[in-house]
Amino acid sequence: MITSQARQRAIATLHRLWSPGGYPDAPGGPAELGTTLSAIKALGFLGDRPRDPDAVHADIVRQLDPTTGAWIAPGTGGPSVLATAAGLLGLAGIGAEATLRQRLPVGLSWMAEHAQTREEHFMTIAVAEECRAGVPLPRSVAYFRSLQQPDGTFGRSPLLNGIAAGALLRAGEALGDPQAVADLILAAQTASGGFADDGSTPQLWTSYCCMRVLDLLGIAPDRARLAEWVLAMQLDGGGFGIPGTVSANATYQCLSILDWIASPVVDAARRGDTAAVRQHLRSGGEADLHDLEGWTPLAAAAVRGQAEVVRLLLTGDEIGGKAADPGIRVPDADALPIFWAGQAGDLDTVRAILAHRPEQLFATSSVNGHTVLLQATFFGTQRHRDLVAWLLGHLDEILGLAADDADGRRDARHRLLAACNVRGYTATGMAQLWNNEALATLLSAADDTPPDQRARYYAELLATIAEPEPADERERAVQRLTDDLVVAIGQRFDALNATARDPRGDVAVAEAALLSAVTAAIETPGFDLNRRGGPLGQTPVIAAVTGVDADERVGAARLRLTSLLLRHGADPDLPERHPMAVDAVIRAAVLNHFECLREIAKHMGPLAFAAALNERPAINGQTALDDTVHRALTASDATLQQHLDQIRWVIEHGGRTDIPDLTGVTVADRARLAGQDAVLGHRAPAVLAALGLAEAVP
Incomplete structure (x- = not known):
């Protein structure tokens, strides 16, 4: 899969393609809605977004035909199904929800009425699915049904099977014989790894369409060979191209295929599907396969607290597969699986990892400086408090210290509690900063760390991250x-x-x-x-x-x-x-500088500001709204109202409550779960009311 450096080069290359008018397929080429959509989607795969979504929005809307509600095809002056698909999906891709709500019913209805070719019917269904329109499309479904053969396939062309079967599956329709379609497509994978429609020469478009269907069916081809074939199209300067010139379309298609290769395994680990992960290992799959953002199955399982999957991956050789390496970091956060287990607050997961790598008790992320103890303190729920208590109370078990080694336990405790984040906050200081009384009490009782040790630690930490x-x-x-x-x-x-x-x-x-x-x-x-x-x-x-x-x-x-x-x-x-690799929007929100946040909004376009509010930082996945809710749950009496006011205002300006952090907890989930939490429960009713999810309890 692509490296972190290659990902950053691809992002930079896609940004360089932008000019007023949209994204061309290649430098110097004409900008079209279709290539703009490819660039937007490619950036999304890479964890990025257009730098100026408001300008992209203006460009998309400019090409709308007000008479039909469809989009105008380049060079024709008339509306087109494919241009309309690109326009609607482009609006969805930049988060222009208000415009999309306004334009989707008319635009999709026009597409459904005017679609003629297989590509037009395919994109009509794609728009309905991706925009969650929830409307039947009988003409498009009937078109693809008419192509189905008595044997359940759609003829002998792998490409046609990919398009037709993919369309029907995306429309929620059943295939006549899914296995027959899968067998035909699998047989089209060539020795070089790509899929061929003519039986010999693999093509990117054919491979893209075939892989989409296999992903929808939950069937894997030879992942390693396919990845090698796709990566051969990667360009040193960034992105993908055929042959050698960067192409927004090729970059999007290559990234899609790479995502379909890795995500099923990483997602299986994330959701705790032990059987799927075991099958991947037993079939010779790579234990440390990583997705486009650098997540391995072990890291994904750790951040969701999937202890059984973590143990399986760490002992992979016992079932005939290669064990995962707990020393591999997620690049953008520079964080190990133990770091993510600390965010999850799952004691079984932390114990499993430390049993294999006890020295990781002191491991840090160079982005924020957090150890597993600092991670648990930062998130601060009852579950995290229990993890903190276990870490402090079981140093001898973790580090293999002798029962009578009091000096060893003291030194380990001092080392653990002297550790601070890059802003200089130790676990004790962080608990006090966030007004988490339960954690502050627990940590203060154990923290007799010499001040000079804390000072030395902080100085050394800053030296390690200095540019x-x-x-x-x-x-x-x-x-x-x-x-x-x-x-x-x-x-x-x-x-x-x-x-x-x-x-x-x-x-x-x-x-x-x-x-x-x-x-x-x-x-x-x-x-x-x-x-x-x-x-x-x-x-x-x-x-x-x-x-x-x-x-x-x-x-x-x-x-x-x-x-x-x-x-x-x-x-x-x-x-x-x-310490978070975030912009001023999230930084102001985290620290409840509400008036500063309002001032920042005046200097950004509405879509750019909403995108910044909904950004998921690599270090924890918490959006500006999520962080505001998180801090409101431990706010003092003096600051609670400003936190609540900020929550309401952020929602009014595009902040979403349905975006999950890296542990899978959405903003709404966090507030609801807090109501059952011994540490955070007292603030939950007020926060739920501010989110519009419940009435405040007097």
Whole structure:
């Protein structure tokens, strides 16, 4: 499968294809709705999205025929079924839900009435399925039924079988003989790995259509050979092409096939399907197969707390397969399976992994610095509290310490509790920061870590994530400007908070000094406002919305600084490197800088802002709304109302309650589950009411 570096190159290549008017298939070519759709879908497979969805939306809507409600075909001036499919699916792909709701009924009805060719009928069904239209399409279904032969296939062409069977399955129709179709398609896989319609030369389009049907039927071809064939089309510069020139269409089709190869196995591990994972191993399948975002079956099982699958994968050789490697990280989070088990809060999963790799008790992600203990503390439910208690109480069992080795247990405890995240919060400090009294009490009772040990740990952690200096002197000078400003913003907010806590302090004077220093930096020749800098690799606007305010005066200063940076051209959608690799939208939401979040929204298009709200960070999968709910569940009396107000406002601006985090818990699920949680239950009624899911309990 593709490497993390290849994925990033592909993303960059697709972004470079964009120009006003849409995405062409290849550089310099004409932009069309179909190729724009391919680029949007390819970016989605890679965990990314168009940088300016509002511009993409405007371009899609511009090509709509207001008379018919269909989309105009390139070069014809008239409406077309295929162009309409691309227009509707493009709206879905960029999250333009309001426009899609308005245009889907008329557009799909026009398609259903005017479809003639197999491709047109196929795309009519595809739109209905992907947009969840829930309407019958009797003409398109009848068209494909008419192609079915007495033996249950659709003739001898693998391509036609792929198109016809795929269409019927996507329409919710049963095949006459699914096995006959599968056998015919499987026989079309060539020695080189791809699928051929002519019996000899494999074609990408044929392989794409054949693999879709096999995926829908839950039948696997020779995955290894197919992956090798697809990867041969990968270009050094990024993306896929035939022959050698990048193509948005080819990139989308290749990524689709790679996804169909890996996702069934990774998803089986994620949902705890032990039988499917065992069958994959016994058939010679790769234990460490990874999907397009770098998730292995072991990592996927760990983050869902699927302890039985985790044990199976870790002991793969016992059943005739190769054991999984618990040392493989999910690249974008730089995180091991033990990290994900900490997020799940599943004790059995954590024990299974530590039994194989006890040293991973102290392993961290370089993105946020979390150990398994810090992960459990961050998520903070009763389940996570129980995991924290077990980790603290079973160090001898985990590390194989002798019963009388009191010094060893003390040293291990100190090492575990001295560990902090990249913002310097230890587990004890984090529990206190998030007002999680149950965890704070538990951790404080065990935490006698020497302050100098904590300081040394933090200094060493920052040293490990430090970016190397640019080789070029001019670049070094430009980088120092950003580094200095980002560090200064943090220091001046520390000073502001100290001033606010001092009865004799003058917050207005401290704020004026902050704004003056930032203004001077912005006006320095060569300064790049959207460069990342400082120890955490943050842009200045992200640094501005990072931190906790001593009182509302500091919050007001933070808002004015954020507004100043945005007015000067700061891009709030650029991600930081640490601690979450998120943009200013999620950073402001996490820390409940509600007014800053509202200010950011004024400087983004509505679709871009909604997309940022619904972004799933690689480090935990929690959207801006999810993080807001998470923090509201442990909010103090003084801050609860602002959290609730932020929840309502985020939903009004496109935040969705149905997006799951990496453990599979949606925003709505989190609030409902909190009602049954001993740690979080007292805030659940108010949070559910803010989400519109229940009435508040007086």
